[in-house]
Amino acid sequence: MVDQPHRPIGKSALQLVLATSEEQEALVETIESAGYQTCLGKTGSMELQKVVSAIETAAKRQGLIDQSLYREMHALYHAILEAVQGVTRGQAQLGDVMRTVGLKFVIVRGIAYENQAEGEWIAVALYGTIGAPVRGLEHETAGLGINHI
Amino acid sequence: MVDQPHRPIGKSALQLVLATSEEQEALVETIESAGYQTCLGKTGSMELQKVVSAIETAAKRQGLIDQSLYREMHALYHAILEAVQGVTRGQAQLGDVMRTVGLKFVIVRGIAYENQAEGEWIAVALYGTIGAPVRGLEHETAGLGINHI
Amino acid sequence: MVDQPHRPIGKSALQLVLATSEEQEALVETIESAGYQTCLGKTGSMELQKVVSAIETAAKRQGLIDQSLYREMHALYHAILEAVQGVTRGQAQLGDVMRTVGLKFVIVRGIAYENQAEGEWIAVALYGTIGAPVRGLEHETAGLGINHI
Amino acid sequence: MVDQPHRPIGKSALQLVLATSEEQEALVETIESAGYQTCLGKTGSMELQKVVSAIETAAKRQGLIDQSLYREMHALYHAILEAVQGVTRGQAQLGDVMRTVGLKFVIVRGIAYENQAEGEWIAVALYGTIGAPVRGLEHETAGLGINHI
Amino acid sequence: MVDQPHRPIGKSALQLVLATSEEQEALVETIESAGYQTCLGKTGSMELQKVVSAIETAAKRQGLIDQSLYREMHALYHAILEAVQGVTRGQAQLGDVMRTVGLKFVIVRGIAYENQAEGEWIAVALYGTIGAPVRGLEHETAGLGINHI
Amino acid sequence: MVDQPHRPIGKSALQLVLATSEEQEALVETIESAGYQTCLGKTGSMELQKVVSAIETAAKRQGLIDQSLYREMHALYHAILEAVQGVTRGQAQLGDVMRTVGLKFVIVRGIAYENQAEGEWIAVALYGTIGAPVRGLEHETAGLGINHI
Ligand SMILES: [Mg+2]
Ligand SMILES: [Mg+2]
Ligand SMILES: [Mg+2]
Ligand SMILES: [Mg+2]
Ligand SMILES: [Mg+2]
Ligand SMILES: [Mg+2]
Numbered sequence: 001m002v003d004q005p006h007r008p009i010g011k012s013a014l015q016l017v018l019a020t021s022e023e024q025e026a027l028v029e030t031i032e033s034a035g036y037q038t039c040l041g042k043t044g045s046m047e048l049q050k051v052v053s054a055i056e057t058a059a060k061r062q063g064l065i066d067q068s069l070y071r072e073m074h075a076l077y078h079a080i081l082e083a084v085q086g087v088t089r090g091q092a093q094l095g096d097v098m099r100t101v102g103l104k105f106v107i108v109r110g111i112a113y114e115n116q117a118e119g120e121w122i123a124v125a126l127y128g129t130i131g132a133p134v135r136g137l138e139h140e141t142a143g144l145g146i147n148h149i
Numbered sequence: 150m151v152d153q154p155h156r157p158i159g160k161s162a163l164q165l166v167l168a169t170s171e172e173q174e175a176l177v178e179t180i181e182s183a184g185y186q187t188c189l190g191k192t193g194s195m196e197l198q199k200v201v202s203a204i205e206t207a208a209k210r211q212g213l214i215d216q217s218l219y220r221e222m223h224a225l226y227h228a229i230l231e232a233v234q235g236v237t238r239g240q241a242q243l244g245d246v247m248r249t250v251g252l253k254f255v256i257v258r259g260i261a262y263e264n265q266a267e268g269e270w271i272a273v274a275l276y277g278t279i280g281a282p283v284r285g286l287e288h289e290t291a292g293l294g295i296n297h298i
Numbered sequence: 299m300v301d302q303p304h305r306p307i308g309k310s311a312l313q314l315v316l317a318t319s320e321e322q323e324a325l326v327e328t329i330e331s332a333g334y335q336t337c338l339g340k341t342g343s344m345e346l347q348k349v350v351s352a353i354e355t356a357a358k359r360q361g362l363i364d365q366s367l368y369r370e371m372h373a374l375y376h377a378i379l380e381a382v383q384g385v386t387r388g389q390a391q392l393g394d395v396m397r398t399v400g401l402k403f404v405i406v407r408g409i410a411y412e413n414q415a416e417g418e419w420i421a422v423a424l425y426g427t428i429g430a431p432v433r434g435l436e437h438e439t440a441g442l443g444i445n446h447i
Numbered sequence: 448m449v450d451q452p453h454r455p456i457g458k459s460a461l462q463l464v465l466a467t468s469e470e471q472e473a474l475v476e477t478i479e480s481a482g483y484q485t486c487l488g489k490t491g492s493m494e495l496q497k498v499v500s501a502i503e504t505a506a507k508r509q510g511l512i513d514q515s516l517y518r519e520m521h522a523l524y525h526a527i528l529e530a531v532q533g534v535t536r537g538q539a540q541l542g543d544v545m546r547t548v549g550l551k552f553v554i555v556r557g558i559a560y561e562n563q564a565e566g567e568w569i570a571v572a573l574y575g576t577i578g579a580p581v582r583g584l585e586h587e588t589a590g591l592g593i594n595h596i
Numbered sequence: 597m598v599d600q601p602h603r604p605i606g607k608s609a610l611q612l613v614l615a616t617s618e619e620q621e622a623l624v625e626t627i628e629s630a631g632y633q634t635c636l637g638k639t640g641s642m643e644l645q646k647v648v649s650a651i652e653t654a655a656k657r658q659g660l661i662d663q664s665l666y667r668e669m670h671a672l673y674h675a676i677l678e679a680v681q682g683v684t685r686g687q688a689q690l691g692d693v694m695r696t697v698g699l700k701f702v703i704v705r706g707i708a709y710e711n712q713a714e715g716e717w718i719a720v721a722l723y724g725t726i727g728a729p730v731r732g733l734e735h736e737t738a739g740l741g742i743n744h745i
Numbered sequence: 746m747v748d749q750p751h752r753p754i755g756k757s758a759l760q761l762v763l764a765t766s767e768e769q770e771a772l773v774e775t776i777e778s779a780g781y782q783t784c785l786g787k788t789g790s791m792e793l794q795k796v797v798s799a800i801e802t803a804a805k806r807q808g809l810i811d812q813s814l815y816r817e818m819h820a821l822y823h824a825i826l827e828a829v830q831g832v833t834r835g836q837a838q839l840g841d842v843m844r845t846v847g848l849k850f851v852i853v854r855g856i857a858y859e860n861q862a863e864g865e866w867i868a869v870a871l872y873g874t875i876g877a878p879v880r881g882l883e884h885e886t887a888g889l890g891i892n893h894i
Contacts, residue, residue: 010289011167014276018160018167052843056877070882071714071744077877078674081842086235086292090388091539092836097528098499112288118667121288127160132503132524137517139261139270140159142293143235148667148744201396205430219435220565220595226430227525230395239835240688241389246677247648267518281652281673286666297518297595308587309465312574316458316465350694354728368733369863369893375728376823379693384533384590390687410586416816419586425461437559437568438457440591441533446816446893537686538837544826545797579801579822584815606885607763607872614756614763682831682888708884717884723756735857735866736755738889739831 007034009112010144013125016040017106017142036110039064044102046095046133048084055080055105055124064109072149075122076107079145083124086143094130101141103128109149122149156183158261159293162274165189166255166291185259188213193251195244195282197233204229204254204273213258221298224271225256228294232273235292243279250290252277258298271298305332307410308442311423314338315404315440334408337362342400344393344431346382353378353403353422362407370447373420374405377443381422384441392428399439401426407447420447454481456559457591460572463487464553464589483557486511491549493542493580495531502527502552502571511556519596522569523554526592530571533590541577548588550575556596569596603630605708606740609721612636613702613738632706635660640698642691642729644680651676651701651720660705668745671718672703675741679720682739690726697737699724705745718745752779754857755889758870761785762851762887781855784809789847791840791878793829800825800850800869809854817894820867821852824890828869831888839875846886848873854894867894 012031016038019027028038039062043054056076059065065072084092087101094101103126112121124145131138161180165187168176177187188211192203205225208214214221233241236250243249252275261270273294280287310329314336317325326336337360341352354374357363363370382390385399392399401424410419422443429436459478463485466474475485486509490501503523506512512519531539534548541548550573559568571592578585608627612634615623624634635658639650652672655661661668680688683697690696699722708717720741727734757776761783764772773783784807788799801821804810810817829837832846839846848871857866869890876883 008289010291011276014163014167014291018163048841049843056843069711069713070709070876070884071717073877073882074744074884077844081836082238084842085238089231089234089294091528092838092842093539096495096543096841097531097539098496098503099524113666115665117665121667123289125291127163131517132520137520139295139517139521140157140272140293141295142159142163142274142291144289144291145238146288146290148670197394198396205396218562218564219429219437219560220568222430222435223437223595226397230389233395240677241391241395242688245394245644245692246680246688247645247652248673262517264516266516270518280666281669286669288666288670297521306587308589309574312461312465312589316461346692347694354694367860367862368727368735368858369866371728371733372735372893375695379687380536382693383536387529387532387592390689390693394692411815413814415814419816421587423589425458437593438455438570438591439593440457440461440572440589442587442589443536444586444588446819538826540837543793543841544829544837545794545801546822578815579818584818586815586819604885606887610759610763610872610887614759678834681834685827685830685890719885721887723759735891736753736868736889737891738755738759738870738887740885740887741834742884742886 007031009036009108009110009121009123010125010146012036013106013108013123014144016108017104017125017127031108036108037064039107041105042103043105044100046100048092048094051084051101051103052080055107058105059107064107075147075149079122079124079147082145083126083143087126087130087141098132099130100133101128101130120149122147156180158185158257158259158270158272159274159295161185162255162257162272163293165257166253166274166276180257185257186213188256190254191252192254193249195249197241197243200233200250200252201229204256207254208256213256224296224298228271228273228296231294232275232292236275236279236290247281248279249282250277250279269298271296305329307334307406307408307419307421308423308444310334311404311406311421312442314406315402315423315425329406334406335362337405339403340401341403342398344398346390346392349382349399349401350378353405356403357405362405373445373447374422377420377422377445380443381424381441385424385428385439396430397428398431399426399428418447420445454478456483456555456557456568456570457572457593459483460553460555460570461591463555464551464572464574478555483555484511486554488552489550490552491547493547495539495541498531498548498550499527502554505552506554511554522594522596523571526569526571526594529592530573530590534573534577534588545579546577547580548575548577567596569594603627605632605704605706605717605719606721606742608632609702609704609719610740612704613700613721613723627704632704633660635703637701638699639701640696642696644688644690647680647697647699648676651703654701655703660703671743671745672720675718675720675743678741679722679739683722683726683737694728695726696729697724697726716745718743752776754781754853754855754866754868755870755891757781758851758853758868759889761853762849762870762872776853781853782809784852786850787848788850789845791845793837793839796829796846796848797825800852803850804852809852820892820894824867824869824892827890828871828888832871832875832886843877844875845878846873846875865894867892
């Protein structure tokens, strides 16, 4: 029987991306004690390419992903793209449609199902603002991507 | 100067949709004391139509939306569709591509910017699972839609 | 030199689909005297399939399209789909996302460029309302598709 | 009961964007005497960003939109994006897929429903040509976006 | 160094889906001697759901996928969806936009990179016809999806 | 009765784009003896624009398309865009979502149906790799677009 564990990987990523800097440390500890690895960062740009790149780079630098293995990069890449869909809601575009984002991102990796044979999964959560390239002309946005790794 | 208030509307909706039933009551109180109205519910289906409909119905029944005003229904509808994009990540389809969802939803409505002239906004947050119509063959999914009302 | 003729095919289709029943007859005459064939109709449904089908059937019945030739059906089909994109704006879906349309449609066919070698083109214009399946909870919508035939 | 007024906002915008320079003045007068504000302009580019920006700038300069209010900018922005969907029919992209547009645009703002409580709405209509970046290798295109404001 | 093997997984799947029944047997042998598992089938429908389901069922019945492991089903599912994008080219829809498909499908699974640490990958290739639900009013279509498993 | 000929245009294009340089010459001959014209080339870029442009330029230079006729350019353009959908599977974007392609392309043009009145059709087949802008971090991809000309 395949079941969600007590601490779901996607919820962990979303909670961490929503956490204030004060809440962050304790939450990372809780998530990591559930067997997950975590990685946090910030990125902001009118170029979607830079958003994708910032998340990939953080994952590689913080050792969440083995960059010598394409299968790991591939799993992360599709999880990022899925999270970006939630942020852009219909057209995976930023500057091309005259908008910019300021985002926090969280990546969580680990055993996500009670059945150990399900292996490792990866979750990418994004949260921040999207709007015109003018301070204040923006509203919140979020996205979650999940993949097997 | 337009600024985010201390309690952002989207983050409120996301936190509430992630909350356990124990955490829910206190969080609703916190969010409502910040001047927002909230509405919670659950929906699960292979038909996207039923998901949209369940959220609309809850918003009308719980008085979050004045259903005699099209502009309120229109604001809610587009916020729902944007949240659905995060859940479906690319194709706003469920049964048509052989998948089903089990979702919690939260709607939050109220003054979302410090500048009162910005008026009311609405946020729709979705969180749950998406996958094959077989128990366990599913992973988490989330979405957030925001609109002026 | 390839140039637009005095009466562009797409503008003709859009003007006709916007015309009142009083304006219609004179406008059809003007458009047809410019060498075009025209076809008008109405369709309304929560099923996109019925919208596509209604336009195809009208084109066949009114002889605008030779239904024994796939290339003519193919040209019309893609022009319809492009017009539907304007109507649905992002997701070519109606009932699946809990909305319905009431549309007038116009098809115009004929030589559309001054260079006769450009041959015949086809334009499909749609105009009407889209919204919740409740009278009044709807706003206007339009679309234009153009193809060589 | 919510009803369309005698002069629908979307049809007004479409008729004005289709009007010749001779017809324009009288039509603006008719539309404005129905209680609407109007704004017209032209834009052409291989960069979608410039199209969006040109429409936003015209709306701000001509006072159709209060640029100090995000809710007004937000309403306009989504109306523009919806109109762009009609123009691009499936992929909101221009130069990236090697095509360019030459467009007239019209924005109409005002009370659009008989029920005054429905408040103000905004319509963005686009009409022009789309095609290869070579003169003559192009066909007509149009789009309509509508939003509450 | 990560390199494509002598027999790429995607090309194998495409060649097999294009093969005549006479060519099929020898090609399966060649592909399987390169260390891949293969699975072939046919499906035709106006319902996309049935297409997805037919491919999943064949993969399970022929033992290409361990249906007790969600990660295997998940890898296959996304590979199918990607192949469907090639078949539908823009809108993952069939009957909803009044069209039907008749498809051959091939699934290939195995070590796809020289670096054994890249593990197993899966390729789904589709080839057949798409068109109106009338015999002959159709043209060819194809798609390829690839995923790590 | 409209029927597929012995050598389908799309399958011809796909087989040729999959052929090794040794197989190519004989296959071109077979396809051309079936009455088709063919054109082959290679293109690689992070800019989708360059991919589209490379295919258009090859078609013009090799005389497969009469570039003085917009209807021929239009038919080719939409066939290219449809093939690109198969390659990009959901978002017709490359560098914007931090990926690059290395592609072979084949264009085939000619009578594709037994009924000569169906006239000429055009097929565009793409095959190669897509992935991160790092050698080896890529998998195969393919697309097929077909249009009447
Ligand atoms: Mg998934
Ligand atoms: Mg928005
Ligand atoms: Mg076109
Ligand atoms: Mg709307
Ligand atoms: Mg991939
Ligand atoms: Mg077609």
